[in-house]
Amino acid sequence: MRENADAAMGSSLLWAFTIFFSIFALAEGWRVYGVAMDSYPGALELVLLVLQGALAWIVLAFLAFALSLLVLRWKRGTFSGRTLQIIAFGIVIWTLASATLRVSLKVLQGQEYGFEPSQIWADWDLAFWAILGFWIVRTIVRSAAERDETGRYWGI
Known part of the structure; x- marks a missing residue:
């Protein structure tokens, strides 16, 4: 029983990381958008710059979510x-x-x-x-x- 509770707490912590990383991705995208608007790039270039700036945080959010699933399956024995x-x-x-x-x-x-x-x-x-x-x-x-x-x- 205790192992399942530990897995649930670890998974919940990773889900919280997913939420925080998603917020950081939005904030980084907004920051890049504000900086890039000063140089007046084209619309497509601006979108690509924002995606490039937020990509690392998006990947971290995805990996945290995937790791939360891994922890649950591993502790449940269905890995x-x-x-x-x-x-x-x-x-x-x-x-x-x-x-x-x-x-x-x-x-x-x-x-x-x-x-x-x-x-x-x-x-x-x-x-x-x-x-x-x-x-x-x-x-x-x-x-x-x-x-x-x-x-x-x-x-x-």
Whole structure:
């Protein structure tokens, strides 16, 4: 009984972090909006700047919420690894969004964007590693679930 209460308290604390991180995301977006309005960028550039400024807090809110679900499932004994897949997928979305915002802002600000492999790798390397990490997590979770269901591991 006490373990379930500890899990509920930990999960509630993570939910509170989710709320605070969401408020911080709104505040950071508002701050970036106020600063960017002084330089009179275009509407699309302004939206991208606000998203880029608030992206870290949005990701932290998502991760806190996902961790709260992980804590509840772990203490309840129904942890299957799918929450880890959700967290890894969230990291993939974050790296893709961050790289897309960076490249879009470069193009909107009039900078030349070349399609050389070194330039593409410099902008998209974290997204590549995040996708690779997601694939590894997904493979491990699926193989563990398959082993639990069939009693065989990696086809053996």
